[in-house]
Amino acid sequence: GAVVSQHPSWVICKSGTSVKIECRSLDFQATTMFWYRQFPKQSLMLMATSNEGSKATYEQGVEKDKFLINHASLTLSTLTVTSAHPEDSSFYICSVTGTSLETQYFGPGTRLLVL
Amino acid sequence: QKEVEQDPGPLSVPEGAIVSLNCTYSNSAFQYFMWYRQYSRKGPELLMYTYSSGNKEDGRFTAQVDKSSKYISLFIRDSQPSDSATYLCAMSTGGGNKLTFGTGTQLKVEL
Secondary structure (H helix, E strand, O other): OEEEEEEEEEEEEHHHOOOOEEEEOOOOOOOEEEEEOOOOOOEEEEEEEEEEEOOOOOOOOOOOOOEEEEEEOOEEEEEEOOOOOOHHHHHEEEEOOOOOOOOEEEOOOEEEEOO | OOOOOEEEOOOEEEEEOOOOEEEEOOOOOOOOOEEEEEEOOOOOOOEEEEOOOEEEOOOOOEEEEEOOOEEEEEEEEEOHHHHOOOEEEEEEEOOOOOEEEEEOOEEEEEO
């Protein structure tokens, strides 16, 4: 498997500010990382797929200019929520995979509250 | 119709019971089948992973895949209060590919 961390675990910010969430693969070189969001009592919704060194591929309906994803290395991907609004409040979770992994391993999630 | 259907529950069972969780799917291209457990306010944790059809056992957990019926199951034996969580089925067409999730089944194991 793979061990994945996220930072911060929770964040509160004012409307209009930007928030950066980090996803780190601690023991595995992740060629691909995924970003999900999850609303209360709902399943995970894939936002985007990022491959190391390439631009992220966003799912339909996800604004790429609002949710900036950078996958600069095999162990780090970042999600920046720009000009956050209360409707962006959610649980954001990343996952990692790679050529020697047959499925995805998830981070612990980041809870974002926009006031 | 959703690609993956899963009864959201909640499912409440007494401690020690055998729990059966199920998902059905419509995409015959799915080859990889996973069960994740998610505790409240935590990320999903991989429980079981199966490729193609068949059974797989790991401790108290058994995963079954019936591709002919497009039906997968997770059985939990001797259920414990610590098993109380949401169980998500997920599937993909290739290893490491995009996952398609069920809605999750909320399980509560009571003393």
